Amino acid sequence: AQSVAQPEDQVNVAEGNPLTVKCTYSVSGNPYLFWYVQYPNRGLQFLLKYITGDNLVKGSYGFEAEFNKSQTSFHLKKPSALVSDSALYFCAVRDMSKAAGNKLTFGGGTRVLVKP
C-alpha cells in the first residue's frame, strides 16, 4: 500500500525568505506525485505534479518541487515566500495501477504561516 508523510505540522517563515515543505512517500513502482494547496473554507487547488522526466518540477504561483528517488522525497519549495502563501499544503501520491483509478493518497498536510 502506498503512503505519504509530511513530517511537519506547521512551517513558519518570514516573508521574502525561502519556503520548504517536506514530503516523503512510499509506493511500489514509480510514483505519480502531486502538491495541492488549500485556503480556509476552500477546496484543494493543484500546484504541480511529477510524472516522469526532470526531477525539478515547476508549478503555479512560483512553487517548484524536487523529486528525489533515492530519498523517496518530493519537497515543495518557493524561493521567496509571500504572506498570501499562508495556507494548508498537501502532498499526494497516485498508484499507477489501473485498478487504483485516480485515487490519491494524501499526506496529513502542513500548515504554512508566512509572517510579514
Add this chain to the structure above:
Amino acid sequence: KAGVTQTPRYLIKTRGQQVTLSCSPISGHRSVSWYQQTPGQGLQFLFEYFSETQRNKGNFPGRFSGRQFSNSRSEMNVSTLELGDSALYLCASSQTISNTGELFFGEGSRLTVL
C-alpha cells in the same frame, strides 16, 4: 469554463438522519471522486465513479454510498448519520480514469452532525 460545483456548501443534520450531497464536474470530465476531510483523519478517499460505474472504493462503512448520472454529475449519500461524520466532503473531477492528469476539486460541502 466553470469549475467543479458542489451543493450545498453548508448543512447541519442531527444524528440518525441522512444526507445527500451533489457534485457537478467540469464540463467534459467523466470521472468523479469523493473525499472526506476531517481534522483527525485528514483527507480520505471515499469512492470514484466513471461512466456511471463505481470504479474504486475506500474503507468506509456501507452507510456511505454514491452514484453517477449519465451527465457525469454525482451524488453521495450518508445514511444514519453519526457525530463522526461531521466533515468537509470534497468532490474532484478528471477527464478520464487512470491518467496522469491532476484532479480538480470543488469547494466542498461542510456537514455538521449534531
